[in-house]
Amino acid sequence: MELTEIYNAFMLKGECTACTVLKNGNINKTFKVDFTDGEKEYSYILQKINTYVFKKPEHIMANIDGVTEHIYNKLPDDKKERGVLHYLKATDGRNYYTDKEGGFWRGYGFVPNSVTFDSFADPSLFESAGAAFGEFQLLLADYDASTLYEIIPGFHDTKKRYKAFFEKVEEDPAGRAAECKEEIDFLREVRADGELLVDLLEQGELPVRVTHNDTKGNNILFDKDTKETLAIIDLDTVMPGLVAYDFGDAIRFGANYSDEDEPDISKTGLDLIRFEAFTKGFVGKIKNTATKKELETLSDGAIVMTVELAVRFLHDYLDGDKYFKLNYPEHNIVRTRCQIALAKDMMKKKKEMDAIIAKYV
Numbered sequence: 001m002e003l004t005e006i007y008n009a010f011m012l013k014g015e016c017t018a019c020t021v022l023k024n025g026n027i028n029k030t031f032k033v034d035f036t037d038g039e040k041e042y043s044y045i046l047q048k049i050n051t052y053v054f055k056k057p058e059h060i061m062a063n064i065d066g067v068t069e070h071i072y073n074k075l076p077d078d079k080k081e082r083g084v085l086h087y088l089k090a091t092d093g094r095n096y097y098t099d100k101e102g103g104f105w106r107g108y109g110f111v112p113n114s115v116t117f118d119s120f121a122d123p124s125l126f127e128s129a130g131a132a133f134g135e136f137q138l139l140l141a142d143y144d145a146s147t148l149y150e151i152i153p154g155f156h157d158t159k160k161r162y163k164a165f166f167e168k169v170e171e172d173p174a175g176r177a178a179e180c181k182e183e184i185d186f187l188r189e190v191r192a193d194g195e196l197l198v199d200l201l202e203q204g205e206l207p208v209r210v211t212h213n214d215t216k217g218n219n220i221l222f223d224k225d226t227k228e229t230l231a232i233i234d235l236d237t238v239m240p241g242l243v244a245y246d247f248g249d250a251i252r253f254g255a256n257y258s259d260e261d262e263p264d265i266s267k268t269g270l271d272l273i274r275f276e277a278f279t280k281g282f283v284g285k286i287k288n289t290a291t292k293k294e295l296e297t298l299s300d301g302a303i304v305m306t307v308e309l310a311v312r313f314l315h316d317y318l319d320g321d322k323y324f325k326l327n328y329p330e331h332n333i334v335r336t337r338c339q340i341a342l343a344k345d346m347m348k349k350k351k352e353m354d355a356i357i358a359k360y361v
């Protein structure tokens with residue numbers, strides 16, 4: 001792909017001095033490009049949206065426009081530049097560009113001196129992450145959810161996901177179901193746990209809020225030097241959802257001893273020290289606005305999100321790997337096994353999780 005067309009479309013100034021592929025997303029293709037006009041340096045992030053996953057990318061960009069403006073308006077003046085992403089406008093004034101081959105592109109200014117983390121060995125860093133995601137919910141608490149497109153319908157609807165999963169098991173298009181019997185059996189056994197939050201939602205026990213829905217720790221920008229949190233990124237899935245989804249997914253990703261795709265599952269498990277750190281930050285922000293039931297179901301969120309990801313990774317494996325980017329052929333089954341190992345450990349530690357949450361409520 002020739003990026004010059006994209007540079008021109010977004011009117012990037014000067015001359016490109018470097019282009020790096022960023023590898024920490026499983027869906028879109030992301031590039032960091034550095035430019036200079038001889039005196040000043042500028043860096044931008046350019047992303048090619050995966051339109052197999054995002055069928056209507058212009059809807060994402062409409063959501064992002066609304067959400068980033070809402071946040072921008074609330075930030076104090078000294079935080080406006082680095083506290084939210086500033087999307088680039090293309091020559092036609094839109095915040096995206098469709099290339100000659102039909103590829104869908106967007107870009108934003110790289111936030112100066114910012115960094116993301118893929119793991120959180122330092123609990124105080126993870127506590128800040130919790131506060132940042134909690135704060136994000138508060139910033140969007142008064143956002144009119146009816147104006148948001150539901151980008152991926154039923155994104156965390158685990159009942160729908162389970163149903164589609166078992167249909168895929170029956171269909172078995174890649175002929176892989178037999179080799180995954182153990183994993184399929186486990187996911188069948190814990191189905192009620194995986195569907196718990198959707199049940200409560202249907203029973204009217206939990207309120208719908210505007211949530212991020214993809215709260216991996218690497219979706220937070222930190223200042224490279226001070227390590228203070230700057231902005232929440234990857235707003236593709238900002239949609240109506242449950243508080244427990246955001247809490248749970250962040251725990252799933254950041255409080256695991258291992259990476260989410262660790263092949264050696266003896267390394268995988270829930271680190272209660274990191275769990276506590278995140279809980280302190282997150283609950284500290286939301287405890288006055290959250291309902292009792294929301295707070296009581298945060299730990300369920302961790303289990304639900306982990307089971308959901310196991311279901312999604314295995315679904316994709318059975319489907320012949322169409323959805324998630326792979327680094328090697330067995331990647332999706334390795335991810336599945338790791339999420340199952342984590343879910344099992346979380347189930348064992350459920351009481352401890354609840355006791356920790358109770359401390360900060």
Ligand code: GN1
Nearest residue numbers: 024025026027028053214234237309
């Ligand atoms: C995908 O691309 P990334 O890393 O932001 C996925 C999330 C999963 C995650 C698992 C739109 O997110 O739902 O939790 O991979 N995003 C989408 O790593 O499906």
Ligand code: MG
Nearest residue numbers: 027214234236
């Ligand atoms: Mg994402």
